[in-house]
Amino acid sequence: MRFLFVHGTGVRRERHDRLFALVRDRLTARFPRARVDSCYWGDRFGATLGAGGRSVPGMRPRPAAAPDPVDAETAEWALLLADPLCELRVLAEAGWGPPGEGGAASGEGPAGGPDGAPGDDPFAMPGVRPAGTGVLALLAALPHDPPRTGDELGALLHGTGLAAGYPAALDSTAASAEAARAAGRAAGDAQARELASALARAVTAAALADAGADADCTGAERDRLVELLTTRLGGDARVPGARAAAVLGRLALRVTTQPLLNAWRGSLTTGATPALGDILRYQARGHELRAFLHARITADPGPTVLVGHSLGGIALVDLLALAAARREAVPGARLLVTVGSQAPFLHELGALAALEPGAKLPYGFPRWLNVYDRQDVLAYLAGPVFPGDPRVTDHEIGSRQPFPACHSAYWKQDALYERIEQAVAEAEIG
Template sequence: MLHRLAGAPEPDGPGELRALLDGTGLAAGFRPAVEAAAGSAEAARAGARATAEPQARELATALARAVTAGALAGAGADADCTAAERDRLVELLTTRLGGGARVPGARAAAVLGRLALRVTTQPLLNAWRGSLTAGAAPALGDILRYQARGAGLRAYLRERITARPGPTVLIGHSLGGIALVDLLALDAADGGPVPGVELLVTVGSQAPYLHELGALTALAPGSRLPYGFPRWLNVYDRQDVLSYLAAPVFPGDPRVSDHEIRSRQPFPASHSAYWKQQSLYESVERAVTEAGLG
């Protein structure tokens, strides 16, 4: 089995495995993950013990999980993989190795579990500061630039939003959510809400946190959202360290609600994993209906 894993060709053509690797951003890290698993001492020991068919099936599943974990770790922020896609990848790899995609037994799992920890968790723990900084730096850099020179972006957004008649639903991810909250709050406070905007959806946004810090352009710390600000659905993921709750920051405001997404992805992949979560679109659909736009 280890020989089969090490000698496995790169998946190519229109097959499901190739499409899955390409669609999740794991293609580049697949071969290194395969080689790491096949060449590991843990896999060799597990292979030596898998002398019967049940143990071989367990080993196939455990190896598939180790390869998948390694590919995810190697992809880092480039991974765009849902939990369902990850599980399907394990199934496909298990089938290629001649096993059955089920939970591995205690013997293979104990040995291969150490491999998964070594190729994923431990390197991340060793470099946790660098990983988090590298993952967060692009978004934080954009936010800082916006804080210094955000007027131009807000003017551009207002021009685009008002170019067509409403009703309008605005969706902003990360910095986009900050800029939209600022724009809508500034215009509403000036007595002229952005025409036609009925619903704001922020996804993985830092706007609530910046408001608490007193770093949001439109609102003083502790102030409420102005009259004329639209309904606001804020979508967050506990795994995404760049997403924050909005409702507790504006207590008692019926316009503001939070919806939790559970991507089951590590940061920074979780910051861009929202768009593959069906519950995101369901929550937006509900908010649109509640706003009387459906």
């Protein structure tokens, strides 16, 4: 009897040799008379950047300098999409600064309490409403369904896919405690104009967040929506909110992923190429790897247990199913063991080369033990995808490790080899 180990995606020689030594020692301890071989394919059939990554924007990063304004703007909107009320929250909590910076104590008017009524400023004049209260009233009065034609705001909302989420965006912003508190703090006209801009950005961000990937909205269209809403709220459409934007602009560059991705895209792409690239290359040129596996399996005519990890399991499922469908079962392949494999999921997607979506495993396909860890997001169940097939068995193993560590933790667990030993006995492989 022979075991043939087929490694997974992203594995290259050094990693393979360490992993295979572990698998070989564990299998040999349980099957002292069996041969344990490996089918290393990473160098020959794995992915590389043939042009050195010249297709990747930012592969050669610009010299360190001041933040790119486009990056800063993109990061700020990423923060707004995650929390449309974040600018309003800054204004609600920080107001417009200490005396002398335009706040209520500088003589421009009273500041309001959390509900928009005067209350935070002990010198507020009773009965005098902050200017921001009027802005909030204008927001509450905006129509929920602007017409498609004859109204630029309505045309933009419908043309960008934001019309469906716009009414809820209006309501959630207008009814928020952040908006009420910020309006109460906006004592004078200057603060009211800034509040109008922050409210317009909050409404636009909420509508964009609701639409998600279904939004068809460019940056220019987004900015025009903000301008139109700001104007309708009595603000200056050409002047962004200075205080909140300044605070959140700096924060966004630190806490959002886009600037980091822009800066590190080249190195990230290079680092991800073996793992992701191997899968993509297999989808396009999988026949090369399958032919290599077939040659390695048939080089020894004796009974063979095929052990495939991750992409190695996908390739083995494809190979065995294609051969069985041609009524040319791979000689010697008596048992398939897949560990942390995506083959069942690819079958559901219709992305397995060997099987149409929903098709059963062909006659001649060997017994299949599919081992998974529910913490491993790259491991899938085979039994429910091939219901009623007695050849297919799922077995769960728990490494108590999070992903991605759990994707490789199978090989150090005695439970894996115990289950393989049981499957070998059930298949009556001597």
